[in-house]
Amino acid sequence: MTRTILHIDMNAFFASVEQQADPALRGKPIAVIGSGGRTIITTASYEARAFGVKTGMTVWEGKRACPELTLVVGDNRKYTHASKEIVKIFRDYTPLVEVFSIDEAFLDITGSLGLFGSAERIAMLIKSRIRHNLGLTCSIGIAPNKLLAKLASDMQKPDGLTVIRPEEVTNTMERTPIKDICGIGRKTERQLTLLGIRTCGDLVRFPVPVLKKRFGIIGERLHLMGLGVDDAPVVPDEEVEEVKSVGHSTTLDRDLTERRDILRCLLQLSEMVGRRARRYGVQGKTVTLTVRYTDFTTFSRQESQGGYINLSDDIYRAAVAILDSIELVQPVRLLGVRISSLRHQGEQLPLFESERKKALATCVMDNVNNRYGDFMVTFGSLLETEEKERGSHVIAPAWRPDGIRNVDVK
DNA sequence: TCTGGGGTCCTAGGACCC
């Protein structure tokens, strides 16, 4: 049966939310950035894009492209709030809403067409309500599957509405560049280009066995992508799988060489990972430490623990143990801590008195921090840390209001 | 004055056990 899928992509989401919140920013070139010393541009307003300011640029590059660029440090709470409001609107038209990221969603409206008339009408209603309630614009793609809907939403920006009808698929794909397909990144594009493949039309005509030999399992998928075929269902939030890992990493304001500086950073990261894991109610068996050197070479080392952990102190000890097994040969630019192989935490209290006390103290600390903000209460050694180095400068467009999802597009 | 941070999935090789 033919499905009707909508993909909704908010236009310059973070920047638009900031412009709505502060009228003085409207109509101006602005860029939303992180709070760290070596941050990048997360989102540029359309006014800024006109000057060539792009996501991923350094602040300095952005300023060079557009000297009057206004920089705004991102505020996740604003975006989360806006995102939740938008998702509420989606749910008025179908229960099948898959929140793909903080500013993107797929809707399966196959069953809602009878009630609302047509896909275009639903799309127009959604656009007008988002504009009216939040002052934001979005681009919507309508197509028979997720791959094509996502492709369509990208075709007209900002404030676009693009339909790819089943009978138009072959024609559309013929001239679509492969890099426009969700799932074909820079590396794959380069490899395909070397094979003389530039459009989906080229991809479809290329022999599948050769693709399979070159790309393995992905090879077959690539062929289907080129055809515009995609059977992946829209998976509503309730059915989304459990989170598989919890991690934090940070690019330091300056490269570190001193062990005590590195340890302090690891403690801070371990605390952020632990607290989030405890909030999710999960424990991890594997701890991974990631290191990036000055010259950008990046590597990770992981170690399975004897049992499942989520106390900051336990994570910290594991991270330090891994650190001690490495010989650092350059100053450190980035550090990351992650736990994986997760399981749900049971209710049982630790067996030993000392462990029970540690768990209880952690719980009290979490409550204070959850209520009053990050790092109000924390380990003693963190208190020497500079104010600006503390806290979570997490600003990630892929971050989801409620947990994490499966990105699989097969 | 270079290059963020949150994730998922896949591959490949080694250890270990039967």
Add this chain to the structure above:
DNA sequence: TCTGGGGTCCTAGGACCC
């Protein structure tokens, strides 16, 4: 006085997404 093979767990790295 032989050299197979399957299953599982673990580790490292890379591609991709927003």
